[in-house]
Amino acid sequence: EPEVTQTPSHQVTQMGQEVILRCVPISNHLYFYWYRQILGQKVEFLVSFYNNEISEKSEIFDDQFSVERPDGSNFTLKIRSTKLEDSAMYFCASSEGGDRLVHFGNGTRLTVT
């Protein structure tokens, strides 16, 4: 069964550094998302992306964050100047759209030290 893949599975970075989290969504999907989950807390929406542009974003997704679909297969989340509170599991997800069935990857655990 096709799946959303995320790399790396664990990323450690120092405060103030930039990180790029990578995702390969399911190939025929049109909608792409990033969510995050701080340890012990709920899954939080960050951003949705459709037709090569952001369709919706949350208040968490400020100027520190950006997303890109650099080619036909990858979808990336860039976090500039990371802060300690950015430490979380970041999930990429994708969907075809119509059926609203969202497929999640297994996440990248980001640790900011």
Place this chain on the structure above:
Amino acid sequence: SQKIEQNSEALNIQEGKTATLTCNYTNYSPAYLQWYRQDPGRGPVFLLLIRENEKEKRKERLKVTFDTTLKQSLFHITASQPADSATYLCALDRGYQKVTFGTGTKLQVIP
């Protein structure tokens, strides 16, 4: 403010019994309500979706009800098995591609 509440206490049930999980929401008018399963260290896995004009949905041993008057959804797992042990997440979708999750309820099925 908008709120989605799930029973934060873990739910322990005996194998073979029916597990019932509750999701209540306030200040929301969702177009869809979804249920996901999440295992430790893994991403959420979609289970079922129910639309605002549907009362009930079933899939194998799973059943979801949606009462927009009470602002509540119930999620049932019949004939529960130890493999059903996981955290179950309720999520609301207003139809604009932004899904908002509850905190989840941890289910433990005891053999």
